[in-house]
Amino acid sequence: xxxxxxxxxxxxxxxxxxxxxxxxxxxxxxxxxxxxxxxxxxxxxxxxxxxxxxxxxxxxxxxxxxxxxxxxxxxxxxxxxxxxxxxxxxxxxxxxxxxxxxxxxxxxxxxxxxxxxxxxxxxxxxxxxxxxxxxxxxxxxxxxxxxxxxxxxxxxxxxxxxxxxxxxxxxxxxxxxxxxxxxxxxxxxxxxxxxxxxxxxxxxxxxxxxxxxxxxxxxxxxxxxxxxxxxxxxxxxxxxxxxxxxxxxxxxxxxxxxxxxxxxxxxxxxxxxxxxxxxxxxxxxxxxxxxxxxxxxxxxxx
Amino acid sequence: xxxxxxxxxxxxxxxxxxxxxxxxxxxxxxxxxxxxxxxxxxxxxxxxxxxxxxxxxxxxxxxxxxxxxxxxxxxxxxxxxxxxxxxxxxxxxxxxxxxxxxxxxxxxxxxxxxxxxxxxxxxxxxxxxxxxxxxxxxxxxxxxxxxxxxxxxxxxxxxxxxxxxxxxxxxxxxxxxxxxxxxxxxxxxxxxxxxxxxxxxxxxxxxxxxxxxxxxxxxxxxxxxxxxxxxxxxxxxxxxxxxxxxxxxxxxxxxx
Numbered sequence: 436x437x438x439x440x441x442x443x444x445x446x447x448x449x450x451x452x453x454x455x456x457x458x459x460x461x462x463x464x465x466x467x468x469x470x471x472x473x474x475x476x477x478x479x480x481x482x483x484x485x486x487x488x489x490x491x492x493x494x495x496x497x498x499x500x501x502x503x504x505x506x507x508x509x510x511x512x513x514x515x516x517x518x519x520x521x522x523x524x525x526x527x528x529x530x531x532x533x534x535x536x537x538x539x540x541x542x543x544x545x546x547x548x549x550x551x552x553x554x555x556x557x558x559x560x561x562x563x564x565x566x567x568x569x570x571x572x573x574x575x576x577x578x579x580x581x582x583x584x585x586x587x588x589x590x591x592x593x594x595x596x597x598x599x600x601x602x603x604x605x606x607x608x609x610x611x612x613x614x615x616x617x618x619x620x621x622x623x624x625x626x627x628x629x630x631x632x633x634x635x636x637x638x639x640x641x642x643x644x645x646x647x648x649x650x651x652x653x654x655x656x657x658x659x660x661x662x663x664x665x666x667x668x669x670x671x672x673x674x675x676x677x678x679x680x681x682x683x684x685x686x687x688x689x690x691x692x693x694x695x696x697x698x699x700x701x702x703x704x705x706x707x708x709x710x711x712x713x714x715x716x717x718x719x720x721x722x723x724x725x726x727x728x729x730x731x732x733x734x735x736x737x
Numbered sequence: 738x739x740x741x742x743x744x745x746x747x748x749x750x751x752x753x754x755x756x757x758x759x760x761x762x763x764x765x766x767x768x769x770x771x772x773x774x775x776x777x778x779x780x781x782x783x784x785x786x787x788x789x790x791x792x793x794x795x796x797x798x799x800x801x802x803x804x805x806x807x808x809x810x811x812x813x814x815x816x817x818x819x820x821x822x823x824x825x826x827x828x829x830x831x832x833x834x835x836x837x838x839x840x841x842x843x844x845x846x847x848x849x850x851x852x853x854x855x856x857x858x859x860x861x862x863x864x865x866x867x868x869x870x871x872x873x874x875x876x877x878x879x880x881x882x883x884x885x886x887x888x889x890x891x892x893x894x895x896x897x898x899x900x901x902x903x904x905x906x907x908x909x910x911x912x913x914x915x916x917x918x919x920x921x922x923x924x925x926x927x928x929x930x931x932x933x934x935x936x937x938x939x940x941x942x943x944x945x946x947x948x949x950x951x952x953x954x955x956x957x958x959x960x961x962x963x964x965x966x967x968x969x970x971x972x973x974x975x976x977x978x979x980x981x982x983x984x985x986x987x988x989x990x991x992x993x
Contacts, residue, residue, distance in 0.1 A: 460962035464980075467739040468828075488975050495957050495965035497788055502957060506964050509975055652787055704788060704958040705780070707828060708741055 437721035438728040439714070441475070441695050443673045444596035444621030446558045446695055447720065448530060451729055452686065452714045455677050455700030456481055456534035456560060456600075457506065459710075461520055473714055476530035476565060478560050479520075483536050484546045486512035491644040496633035501652030501679070502701060503631050505643045507567040508536055513546045514557060517553060525555045528626040534600070536562040540575075540588035541639045547593040557596060561589055561620075563706035564602030564627035566649045576602040576627075579614035586618035596703060598615045598675060601625040601666075603655075608662050610668035619645045625666060649671035652701040660692050667693025667734055681709070683716020690717075693734035739960070740769050744779075744802065746823045752805065752885045756853060757817045758795070759804045759987060764824055771797040773861035774834025774928075774951055774984045777804070778959040780826040783815040790816065791956045791979070793856040793928075794830065796863070802829075805885060807853035831959050835861050835949055835984050836925050837886060842869035847922040848894075849911050849937050851877045851929025855885055857951060860892040872923070873897065875914055877933065881905035912936040922946055926984075928953075938987035948987035954978045 441452035453476040459465060462477040471477065489509025496503045514531070524531045533550045537543035543561065550559055551730070563576035563585055575581040586599055599615040601608055603626035612623045628649025633642035659678020667674045676694030680686050681702045689697045702709045717729065726732055743764035762768070770792050778789035790812040793805040797934040805868075808814045819825060835857070840846060846865050848858040855876055862872035872894035878884040890896045898906030899914050907914050909924040911933060917940060927937045928951035941948035956966040961980035970976050971992045976985070 457964075458962060459959070462961070464960045464962050470743060489964065489967070491969065492967050492975075493955060494967065495955055495963070497786065500787060502787060504957070504963065504965055509964050509967070674776065690836055699959075702786075704963060706741070707958075707960060 436717055437726060443696060446596040447477060450475045450714050451696035453478055453698045454710050455698035458700040458703045463558045465707055469711045472528035473711045474529045476532050478532045478534050480510055481508045481534045481536045481562050482510050482513050482516050483508060484513055484542045493644055496642040501650050501654035503633055503648035503650050505567040505645050505648035507624040508565055513549045517549060521553055530557055532560055534560045534562050536565055540585050542590040543585050544588040547589045551593045551595060554555055558598060560598040560600050560624055562600050564600050566628055566630045573602050577605050579610045582611045583614040583618050586615045586620050590619040596621045598622040598624050600627055602627050602628050603662055609665050612666045612670050616672050622673040622675055625664055626678045629655050653681055655679045660688055663689055663694050683713045686713050687715055687720050690732050691736050695733055738769060741828050743824045744827050746819045746821055748821055749819055753882055756807045759806060761802050762800055768800060768802055769830060771830040772834040773837050773864050774857045775830040777827045777829035779816060781812040781815045783811050786812050788957055791959055795856045796860045805853055805856040810922040832979055832983050837861060837864040840870045840923055844870055844923040846870055847873050847925045849875045849927040851933040855927030859889055866893055868873055875911050877911035912940055932987050935991055949984050950987045951984045952978050953983050
């Protein structure tokens with residue numbers, strides 16, 4: 436077996452495969468299907484300072500090669516997470532990373548500070564890219580200034596590994612990535628969902644309750660791969676790649692494009708055991724090509 | 738325990754112009770234990786689809802599992818085109834099913850179904866019957882051609898029927914049926930179109946009878962991870978249908 440270890444800031448992953456926020460619950464939901472200790476990490480649901488009900492049903496539309504969602508960060512808030520969910524996650528033999536969202540820099544920072552007090556959470560992923568909430572969310576992720584403001588506030592409140600999740604709904608994603616790096620992010624992850632829309636022609640209605648939603652799944656992979664490639668060239672911090680990864684081969688493509696680690700998202704819905712299959716598939720790829728460590732292929736396009 | 742497993746289709750029977758009965762068994766090993774009202778996420782290999790389809794478990798016993806599939810879109814049409822010998826991947830059993838214990842011998846349970854919503858009521862009725870509780874079925878459809886598998890239900894319990902065109906049973910909706918004015922039940926359990934379940938829930942509330950409803954919201958993951966399938970409860974909190982449901986106490990989610 437090749438050495439699959441990678442490092443994101445101070446965070447050591449036993450392999451580069453994590454599960455994407457909002458697609459794997461708190462990990463516990465998937466324990467019947469996968470041995471969580473085989474994963475590099477799990478990024479649990481978006482957590483906000485105050486509880487959020489999210490958007491009304493319908494929240495999902497299947498599209499060609501993908502799906503749209505407008506869940507809108509439904510969660511019970513950081514206090515509930517700390518007191519009721521965290522105790523259940525402490526025993527998991529993998530890195531548990533919390534995705535943190537908010538509607539003001541102060542909210543983000545306070546939520547991050549509370550998560551920072553939890554001994555067994557080694558990192559957060561800062562969500563400045565949710566397309567489905569009215570205030571905050573993506574608003575901070577679409578300008579370099581907005582991104583810098585939030586990352587600066589959170590950096591001051593959170594000493595552990597800080598990953599900033601970027602929106603693809605921008606003109607130049609490298610600008611936003613550089614702004615996050617400039618304010619002390621340890622890594623960036625990309626891409627969050629691409630904003631889209633679905634219409635039911637027969638009923639002449641918008642399918643999703645709020646009209647628009649975020650597109651994920653294999654349909655977005657080429658866009659994600661291009662953006663990961665661009666950002667990896669533009670910043671010095673590690674890049675975590677995600678967007679439409681369904682197979683080990685997809686994951687290897689992101690590593691070759693310059694990602695140090697990857698996140699598997701929508702694929703978990705289609706095969707709840709896919710994440711660990713991707714770990715094994717990366718190992719097989721490395722063996723087949725004669726590499727002894729996964730780090731040998733990161734950004735190594737011929 | 739939830740599992741991902743291949744099912745081998747053993748027989749496909751047409752049940753109406755737009756629905757089929759799939760009979761299947763585990764391709765290898767045993768089926769996990771399934772309870773009435775639970776569902777399976779069946780994989781679909783059809784161009785233009787990505788996600789699994791949540792399909793109610795119609796019956797599961799003696800190593801065989803049955804699904805009633807209504808052809809409504811690309812995914813369900815693909816499932817309905819399966820033939821004996823085909824393999825379909827499944828994640829099951831999922832969800833929180835119907836209450837199926839706690840009534841005493843001699844108590845009466847009313848199972849109200851409409852359209853393909855009758856599916857989970859077959860297994861539910863059998864479970865009740867095995868505990869000495871005789872189930873009464875009240876099944877509704879647009880016409881007699883829309884009433885699925887009446888013979889199978891008759892093997893489990895007494896069956897009363899309504900059709901909108903009067904082609905079988907009493908004319909009208911299930912809630913118009915005379916038995917609702919004449920008989921008393923300890924529990925009502927229902928699955929079908931939302932307007933039907935709402936009127937059944939209203940009837941139950943007026944009579945002071947506990948009532949459970951089974952929802953069929955669109956889902957992505959089926960295991961509580963994505964929260965796409967939620968329904969708002971009476972207090973406006975969004976409840977995850979695939980894990981807290983699909984069966985809910987009517988008073989939790991219906992108040993009109």
